[in-house]
Amino acid sequence: MSFTGAPPPERLNLARYCLSGKPAEKTALVVAGQETRRWSFGALEDTVLRMAEGLRRRGLEPGARLFIRMGNSLDYALVFFAANAAGAIPIAASPMLTPREVVSLLAFSGASHLAWDGVLPLPALGGVTLLAPEDIATLKSAPAGGYADTSANDPGYMIFTSGSSGTPKGVLHAQRAIWGRRPMYEGWYGISASDVMLHTGAFNWTYTLGTGIFDPFANGCTSVVYTGERDDAVWASLIAEHGVTIMASVPGIYRQLLRSGIHPASSLRHGLTAGESLARPILDGWREQTETELYEALGMSEISTYISSSPSVPVRPGSPGKPQQGRSIRILDDGEIAVHRSDPGLFLGYWGEERLSEEWFATGDTAEIDRDGYVWCHGRIDDMMNAGGFRVSPLEVEKVLLQHPDIAEAGVREWRVSETASIIAAFLVPREGASVNEEAVMAFVRDRLAAYKCPKQVWFVSALPRTANGKLNRKALERP
DSSP states (O other): OOOOSOOOOSBOOHHHHHHTTSOTTSEEEEEESSSOEEEEHHHHHHHHHHHHHHHHHTTOOTTOEEEEEOOSSHHHHHHHHHHHHTTOEEEEOOTTOOHHHHHHHHHHHTOSEEEEOSSSOOOOOTTOEEEOHHHHHHHTTSOOOOOOOOBTTSEEEEEEEOOTTSSOEEEEEEGGGGGGGHHHIIIIIOOOTTOEEEEOSOTTSHHIIIIIIIHHHHTTOEEEEEOSOOOTTHHHHHHHHHTOOEEEEOHHHHHHHHHTTOOOOSSOOEEEEOSSOOOHHHHHHHHHHHSOEEEEEEEETTTEEEEEOBTTBOOOTTOOBEEOTTOOEEEOTTSEEEEETTOTTSOOEETTSOOOOSSEEEEEEEEEEOTTSOEEEEEESSOOEEETTEEEOHHHHHHHHTTSTTEEEEEEEEEEEETTEEEEEEEEEEOTTOOOOHHHHHHHHHTTSOGGGSOSEEEEOSOOOBOTTSOBOGGGOOOO
8 A cells, every 4th residue: 555656766856856957958947027037947957056055155054954034036946946955954934924933933943044035024033044135146156066965865845834733833845755746747737848837826835836846847847937916917918928838826816817807828738726625616617718627636735736637637526636646545534534654745744753653644634535536525624724725723823812912712713705715714702891803903913923824804702612521613613
């Protein structure tokens, strides 16, 4: 029941796998925005190797952590690849994190360096070495070094996810994570070196780094990423201008495109969607308006996507598809989907905790598999919420809300506002005699949590529903 795909080589470096050995003059990346810049594979690799050597000279040692505190720019991806090429561990952090959250994560990860774009607010860094914009520019003029001789099982990068306990967890991926993405190429993308991939996310989102950067580069095709002002019409314009053949996004963006009246583009073969369940009206609308297919995938921070539909796995509305070729998946006794620990795409473990030792990793998603191999999801076994493609623990949000001096009790849950969209909603019991309003609560939370974790709706109630043993019953939280 273990992974049946080809095993990764013993020595493997993620950055080398993505950038080395590609046609030097071929366009690897188009960065569209106020102006459009094109980067060849040769120029990208040269810049990354220069920056990697510059980081070594700045004291970034193999295995050290570099925290990326940057907005949506090419430098985010360059710093990520350079740190990995140097054998260090880049921490791909969201720019939406508040300074308070950054302080906590820096301390937790033990990061020695922080790369900064000069724009996002910075907390006091203590002993952390700051790489400001002028420092990052200087890295690019260092003499080109080489890739670190890393093992496939050496740490490659880290991302933070909202843990079910309410405390963010550091998901530590190995260098082999890039090899573990190979089942996606046919099992989701249907990708080849001739493709042009557009991802609607930002460089600083791990979904974009993986689907919009890692995989196109690994397959020698061209990636298009947008850094300018966003509106509903920009994606259709980029598809037409750059001859995009595959587009990747989240259901919410596809919903916006449908509202804007998108029409078929001669170059576009199909779209990819992940992050949250694809609602049937979006799928039907996309098929009708664009005459192309939408291929859904199920994944998580700990493994990226591992179940999907594709040009070779026909879409069955309501199912994300089948386990990708080579993956070993099973349904546990409690109904959870589990992935065998032999999968090279599975993370090493959570930072600060022991490496994975169980034979099967339980994902927390419940499902059943039909006789044809299609997976039918039944939701989370816990109370984890989905906020625009980000998984958020209600406990993390509740802990912050309960820090407000005028709030006695707090309950948070995902709240569906339409057939195709949901938000995070908070149900609050004010302290006796307190005077508190929604605006004050929102301001309090925004100062302490990344924007995607913040409730979009607040309701004040007299009491919260609880089970017989006094535990909060989140599923019973209802609008007053």
